[in-house]
C-alpha cells in the first residue's frame with residue numbers, strides 16, 4: 001500500500017501528569033505514515049482523490065490545541081481514532097515526541113499503529 005507521510009509536525013499542547021505541566025504549553029512533535037492508494041489521484045491529477053496532508057496537519061493542530069490530556073497515550077489513542085474516522089485511511093502509524101522534558105534524553109514519547117494495513 002502507498003503511504004502519505006508528515007514528518008516533524010510541531011504543535012504546542014497542554015499535556016502532562018504534573019501540576020506544572022497543566023499550566024504551560026509544551027511542544028510536541030508528530031511523525032505520521034498513512035496508508036493510501038494514490039493511483040486515482042495520480043491518474044486524475046485531482047486533490048479530491050488524494051489524502052490531503054495539509055488537511056490532516058490542520059486537523060491535528062486543532063485537535064491537540066483543544067484537548068488537555070495527562071498522558072501521551074490518551075492523546076494518541078483519541079487522535080488516531082479521529083483521523084481514521086475523518087479521513088478514511090485504512091491504517092496509520094503515528095509517533096509523538098515530547099522533546100526536552102526528560103533531561104537525560106533528547107526526546108521521549110510513543111508510537112502506535114491503528115487500522116488494517
Ligand SMILES: Nc1nc2c(c(=O)[nH]1)N=C([C@H](O)[C@@H](O)CO)CN2
Pocket residue numbers: 015016017018021070071072073098101102
Ligand atoms: N508512558 C508515559 N510516561 C510518561 C508520560 C506519558 O504521557 N506517557 N508523561 C510523563 C510526564 O507528564 C512527563 O512529561 C514528565 O516526566 C511521565 N511519563
